[in-house]
Amino acid sequence: MNSRSLGLLRDGGRGNDAAILQAALEAFGAKGFHGASMRDIARGAGTSLSNLYNYFPSKSDVLAELLRMANDELLARITEAVNAAGEEPPDRLSAAVRAHVAFVVDHQIASLVALTEVRYLAGVARTNVVAARDSTQSIYEKIVAAGAASGQFRTPYPDDAARNIVSMCSAISTWYRPGGRLSKRELGEQHARYALALLEAELPG
Amino acid sequence: MNSRSLGLLRDGGRGNDAAILQAALEAFGAKGFHGASMRDIARGAGTSLSNLYNYFPSKSDVLAELLRMANDELLARITEAVNAAGEEPPDRLSAAVRAHVAFVVDHQIASLVALTEVRYLAGVARTNVVAARDSTQSIYEKIVAAGAASGQFRTPYPDDAARNIVSMCSAISTWYRPGGRLSKRELGEQHARYALALLEAELPG
Amino acid sequence: MNSRSLGLLRDGGRGNDAAILQAALEAFGAKGFHGASMRDIARGAGTSLSNLYNYFPSKSDVLAELLRMANDELLARITEAVNAAGEEPPDRLSAAVRAHVAFVVDHQIASLVALTEVRYLAGVARTNVVAARDSTQSIYEKIVAAGAASGQFRTPYPDDAARNIVSMCSAISTWYRPGGRLSKRELGEQHARYALALLEAELPG
Amino acid sequence: MNSRSLGLLRDGGRGNDAAILQAALEAFGAKGFHGASMRDIARGAGTSLSNLYNYFPSKSDVLAELLRMANDELLARITEAVNAAGEEPPDRLSAAVRAHVAFVVDHQIASLVALTEVRYLAGVARTNVVAARDSTQSIYEKIVAAGAASGQFRTPYPDDAARNIVSMCSAISTWYRPGGRLSKRELGEQHARYALALLEAELPG
DNA sequence: AATGAATGAGATTTCATTCAT
DNA sequence: GATGAATGAAATCTCATTCAT
Numbered sequence: 001m002n003s004r005s006l007g008l009l010r011d012g013g014r015g016n017d018a019a020i021l022q023a024a025l026e027a028f029g030a031k032g033f034h035g036a037s038m039r040d041i042a043r044g045a046g047t048s049l050s051n052l053y054n055y056f057p058s059k060s061d062v063l064a065e066l067l068r069m070a071n072d073e074l075l076a077r078i079t080e081a082v083n084a085a086g087e088e089p090p091d092r093l094s095a096a097v098r099a100h101v102a103f104v105v106d107h108q109i110a111s112l113v114a115l116t117e118v119r120y121l122a123g124v125a126r127t128n129v130v131a132a133r134d135s136t137q138s139i140y141e142k143i144v145a146a147g148a149a150s151g152q153f154r155t156p157y158p159d160d161a162a163r164n165i166v167s168m169c170s171a172i173s174t175w176y177r178p179g180g181r182l183s184k185r186e187l188g189e190q191h192a193r194y195a196l197a198l199l200e201a202e203l204p205g
Numbered sequence: 206m207n208s209r210s211l212g213l214l215r216d217g218g219r220g221n222d223a224a225i226l227q228a229a230l231e232a233f234g235a236k237g238f239h240g241a242s243m244r245d246i247a248r249g250a251g252t253s254l255s256n257l258y259n260y261f262p263s264k265s266d267v268l269a270e271l272l273r274m275a276n277d278e279l280l281a282r283i284t285e286a287v288n289a290a291g292e293e294p295p296d297r298l299s300a301a302v303r304a305h306v307a308f309v310v311d312h313q314i315a316s317l318v319a320l321t322e323v324r325y326l327a328g329v330a331r332t333n334v335v336a337a338r339d340s341t342q343s344i345y346e347k348i349v350a351a352g353a354a355s356g357q358f359r360t361p362y363p364d365d366a367a368r369n370i371v372s373m374c375s376a377i378s379t380w381y382r383p384g385g386r387l388s389k390r391e392l393g394e395q396h397a398r399y400a401l402a403l404l405e406a407e408l409p410g
Numbered sequence: 411m412n413s414r415s416l417g418l419l420r421d422g423g424r425g426n427d428a429a430i431l432q433a434a435l436e437a438f439g440a441k442g443f444h445g446a447s448m449r450d451i452a453r454g455a456g457t458s459l460s461n462l463y464n465y466f467p468s469k470s471d472v473l474a475e476l477l478r479m480a481n482d483e484l485l486a487r488i489t490e491a492v493n494a495a496g497e498e499p500p501d502r503l504s505a506a507v508r509a510h511v512a513f514v515v516d517h518q519i520a521s522l523v524a525l526t527e528v529r530y531l532a533g534v535a536r537t538n539v540v541a542a543r544d545s546t547q548s549i550y551e552k553i554v555a556a557g558a559a560s561g562q563f564r565t566p567y568p569d570d571a572a573r574n575i576v577s578m579c580s581a582i583s584t585w586y587r588p589g590g591r592l593s594k595r596e597l598g599e600q601h602a603r604y605a606l607a608l609l610e611a612e613l614p615g
Numbered sequence: 616m617n618s619r620s621l622g623l624l625r626d627g628g629r630g631n632d633a634a635i636l637q638a639a640l641e642a643f644g645a646k647g648f649h650g651a652s653m654r655d656i657a658r659g660a661g662t663s664l665s666n667l668y669n670y671f672p673s674k675s676d677v678l679a680e681l682l683r684m685a686n687d688e689l690l691a692r693i694t695e696a697v698n699a700a701g702e703e704p705p706d707r708l709s710a711a712v713r714a715h716v717a718f719v720v721d722h723q724i725a726s727l728v729a730l731t732e733v734r735y736l737a738g739v740a741r742t743n744v745v746a747a748r749d750s751t752q753s754i755y756e757k758i759v760a761a762g763a764a765s766g767q768f769r770t771p772y773p774d775d776a777a778r779n780i781v782s783m784c785s786a787i788s789t790w791y792r793p794g795g796r797l798s799k800r801e802l803g804e805q806h807a808r809y810a811l812a813l814l815e816a817e818l819p820g
Numbered sequence: 821a822a823t824g825a826a827t828g829a830g831a832t833t834t835c836a837t838t839c840a841t
Numbered sequence: 842g843a844t845g846a847a848t849g850a851a852a853t854c855t856c857a858t859t860c861a862t
């Protein structure tokens with residue numbers, strides 16, 4: 001078990017699934033969905049290949065469950081942070097970005113997999129995951145729209161700004177390694193400032 | 206052949222390679238490196254499976270060649286644009302971003318593949334591609350450093366800003382569809398402004 | 411439970427076996443012995459996979475029991491009918507065919523499975539089933555021989571006729587659907603006439 | 616190669632398919648469609664497992680091709696025999712049965728597989744095979760109808776007689792072994808007589 | 821009796837690659 | 842250059858069966 005993912009899996013795992021999902025996460029993170037085999041996952045989970053199918057009907061379902069959990073948790077964290085942040089759009093935006101960055105740092109592999117492997121989902125699973133992702137982005141969009149309306153965000157391009165902020169936060173999962181130059185908190189502060197600057201908000205200092 | 210990719214492939218192809226590379230590009234773009242098969246590529250290129258091996262020694266080499274060409278072209282375009290932009294860091298940065306966005310729009314699939322499939326390269330091929338990518342990012346870093354030194358970019362975090370600007374530009378490849386709301390030029394303007402704002406530069410208007 | 415099979419299973423089942431055997435019958439009928447899985451049977455019987463093994467030591471044993479029951483019942487019905495039919499070979503033959511047809515109609519799926527899946531039995535189970543089948547055919551053969559000896563059946567090929575009569579009756583299981591053009595009784599009359607005609611017996615009308 | 620099947624496969628095989636089809640025929644005949652594995656077929660054909668897929672896209676397609684060939688050949692033989700038999704229904708019926716029996720004897724395994732494994736086909740393949748089978752039966756039905764109309768067949772049940780005649784001929788594949796008591800020709804004569812008797816035709820002798 | 825978890829063997833199919841022509 | 846045939850390895854998934862509870 002990888003401590004960086006523990007919380008995510010404790011939430012969603014209903015017992016033995018956890019080991020499988022954790023192994024799948026690591027396999028998909030290291031080799032991608034198609035590059036990782038069910039054998040890899042079984043090996044990582046310390047069980048037999050065929051036993052995987054007592055828990056998940058297919059490899060795709062494993063990925064789907066993983067992404068569902070990751071997106072749900074991200075959405076929950078951002079929602080909670082924004083709700084606790086008061087009414088001012090800049091405060092709300094900062095809170096969202098800080099929560100977002102913290103999630104990516106806490107669940108780096110899950111974030112990476114969610115970013116890069118959605119495309120291999122099909123059908124309902126894909127629809128659901130995309131919907132959850134859209135919900136997250138829509139939180140940003142509402143904050144940006146409010147700040148644009150109030151004149152606190154002066155960017156001439158408020159409509160597309162949210163997408164770029166999400167991109168910046170998600171991209172952290174592609175390069176972040178624990179023990180880097182900046183702490184989780186510092187990374188959050190930094191990206192909150194980048195986001196506010198991008199929106200052309202009034203900045204301290 | 207897809208006109209969006211023509212330039213890229215005409216530059217690098219030594220004749221018949223072009224059809225194979227173009228087919229590989231589409232296959233990797235649609236299904237990912239491991240999801241696309243050599244058979245897919247052969248079918249797309251209108252040739253036989255075994256004939257592919259007269260042009261490329263392995264599937265990995267096809268990907269390597271594709272990424273080499275894409276990164277070289279991107280690097281060339283940005284270098285040229287920056288050199289033509291005069292001495293002022295804000296001008297140079299705008300030029301870089303505009304060229305970058307134009308490249309992503311012109312070669313969307315290649316940009317996407319370059320973004321998402323590098324991880325499946327190994328050995329020298331990977332080293333080379335990563336080096337080219339680093340060269341590109343380093344152009345941004347130098348401009349940012351110059352602007353920070355001159356006081357034109359007032360962000361307290363100049364060291365990590367370049368990476369975020371590159372992320373924003375690259376991310377366009379993940380959602381852009383031709384015929385969207387903004388033209389290629391508008392998209393370039395928009396992202397140039399986002400970049401300058403993020404750097405906390407003086408902005409017009 | 412399928413009413414067409416109830417009698418068959420009530421006779422042989424020692425309680426809970428019935429549901430399993432009935433489910434197996436339907437599964438084997440629909441997908442064949444190798445095409446149907448123990449999981450299919452468990453699902454159909456409304457029990458767990460592993461519980462099947464409390465009733466039958468193996469999948470083959472399920473089939474063996476099914477065929478044993480079907481052949482025993484057929485043999486019993488024909489024997490009884492023939493015994494009640496008096497001494498005249500034509501009467502005895504008609505009675506056998508009518509009973510045979512009635513059995514096939516009453517237990518269509520069981521008849522079909524008995525016809526097509528015997529080949530997947532091995533060892534004693536196969537031997538027993540084949541013996542029961544031979545007993546049935548031998549009843550026909552004795553009647554035919556008696557009628558040939560008495561001059562009532564004038565076919566020049568009495569020795570192989572019984573097999574063909576059995577074939578005709580068995581084949582009903584491959585096409586019969588309840589609610590067809592002819593009733594069970596009419597089907598029996600029809601086939602009795604076909605059989606007597608084939609034997610070149612004197613026919614009414 | 617099994618000489619009993621040579622003709623059938625020489626007709627339809629376009630080169631290397633023949634060995635695969637012959638091996639498949641023997642495997643399906645011995646173990647049934649689901650009981651025989653692609654490995655069995657590869658072994659029988661003296662090639663590798665994966666090479667099978669250069670000839671047939673799936674196991675089902677192998678079966679489909681086999682049944683198509685068998686039914687086409689049977690239909691062709693019966694058609695030809697009937698056409699050569701003149702106008703009299705009894706003559707035409709005898710010719711059909713003799714040709715039918717000869718085919719079953721010549722291609723016993725193919726006949727058996729065609730009889731017992733059609734059910735494992737699906738989609739168009741099944742539709743086509745069933746159509747070919749219906750064509751064959753319809754030849755018998757037309758002859759029977761003509762003979763009934765002319766008064767030469769006096770059975771009160773002409774409508775269902777054809778099916779029973781076909782059943783009798785097909786059933787030969789389930790028990791016939793070369794070198795049996797009766798020669799191919801004798802078996803044909805015998806079954807022609809059975810068929811005419813069943814139809815209550817005027818019989819010699 | 822009944823169950824859920826587990827497993828080794830094996831199923832079909834696809835893969836990247838090679839080779840003779 | 843180009844092809845068709847071939848192959849070993851590996852992919853996903855299913856199977857009948859066992860075992861601890």
